[in-house]
Amino acid sequence: MESNNLIETLLRSLKILLILLLTSAGLMFFLGYILVVGDSNNDEPIVEIANYVKPDSNFVGLWPGPADWQKSKFNAEQQNLINYGKELIAHTADYLGPKGSVKPISNGMNCQNCHLQAGAQPWGNNYFAVQATYPKFRERSGTSENQVKRVSDCFERSLNGKAPDSTSREMKAILAYIEWLGTGVSKNKAPKGSGIYKLKGLKRATDPVLGKVVYEQKCQSCHQAKGEGVLAADGKSYTFPPLWGPNSYNIGAGLYRISNFAGYVKYNMPFGVTYKNAQLTDEEAWDVAAYVNSMPRPTKDLSKDWPNINGKPFDHPFGPYSDPFTEAQHKYGPYKPIKDWKEKHKANKSQKPSLASL
Incomplete structure (x- = not known):
């Protein structure tokens, strides 16, 4: 029971x-x-319930650059040199501009105007890979270039001025800072987020007319209607740099290539934008790049550039070329036919002749 x-x-x-x-x-x-x-x-x-969107792998795990505490491994003199180099990049014109305290060898722009956060912003035309990848051969000069040449080119092209003396304290400081920014980067490696993002090309040509509309809506409030920028109160540098005209970068600068400018503005402009909060569409970025680079700016003797014309990039806007396309198409596109032609003829050159052709 x-x-x-x-x-x-x-x-x-x-x-x-x-x-x-x-x-x-x-x-x-x-x-x-x-x-x-x-x-x-x-x-x-x-x-x-929001649909899960897989993050773009291009913008995940970007190289952050070294932290300030890592300077502690350097002695006091080296730390001062690195800090001075950063100051020169951020406020170039205060020292080396037309009214600079050291020497008037540039146009009043700061290196930081093109290399954001003193060259430390991911996809902001930063310096993360410079120390690891230089010296290296560059088609533009047809020679192996070192870091001194890299800095000199920026002064002569983007700052439309003269290169600092290679033995000067200013050059040494800039080089020390660039070296420090490369801390932890493996030799011959470019960490993710280095330089400028390579934007996917358009199927059509870039359009300066459409770009003018984008400029007026998104850029003009800072860079002004005539692209002249806004001069700082002290008259030494620019609060917002000129994008064309006599005080802007010249035709030999890297940003004069529309592909570089497009990738730069897509993930950095309007001011305050980063890769995390882009505002421009790809088409807007390409078109505003075409507009800005269609405007007048200082010239430069480029006769010694690209001694091997086969090495010219698809959007280099000055002939002669080894391909049959015009300067206008090289500048504004469409670029795909140029790229396809280059790839096809590169492949042909690499092929060995057959017995029948001998």
Whole structure:
């Protein structure tokens, strides 16, 4: 009898437990239904479930650059040199501009105008890969270039001025800062987020007319209607740099290539934008690049550039070329036919002649 009573008690307990479990599950389902679907008197859901969007791998795990504490491994003199180099990049014109305190060898722009956050912003035309990848051969000069040449080119092209003396404290400081920014980067490697993002090309030519509209809507408030920028109160540098005209970068600068300018503005402009919160569409970036680089700016003797014309990039706007396309198409596009032609003829050159052709 006691055995039967025990079994009945266990069965009743299991039944009660099962009822409680079913009741809890039903309540949870009901609450979930109310939260997501809503009641019959309301067609709009109370809570919407967003679709998961996989992040773009191009913008995940970007190289952050070295932290300030890492300077502690240098002695006091080296730290001062690195800090001075950063200051020169951020406020170039205060020292080396037309009214600079050291020497007037540039146009009043700062290196930071093109190399954001003193050359430390991911996809902001930064210096992260410079120390690791130089010296290196560059088609533009047809020679192996070192870091001194890299800095000199910026002064002569982007700052439309003269290169600092290679033995000067200013050159040494800039080089020390660039070297420090490359801390932790493996030799011959460019970490993710280095330089300028390579924007996907358009199927059509870039359009300066459409770009003018973008400029007026997104850029003009800072860079002004005539591209002249905004001069700082002290008259030494620019709060917002000129994008064309006599005080802007010249035709030999890297940003005069429309592909470089487009990738730069896409993830850095309007001011304050980064790769995390881009405002421009790809087409707007390409078109505003075409507009800005269609405007007048200082010239430069480029006769010694690209001694091997086969090495000219697809959007270099000055001939002669080894391909049959015009200067206008090289400048504004469409670029795909140029790229295809280059790839095809590169492949042909690499092929060995057949016996029949000998």
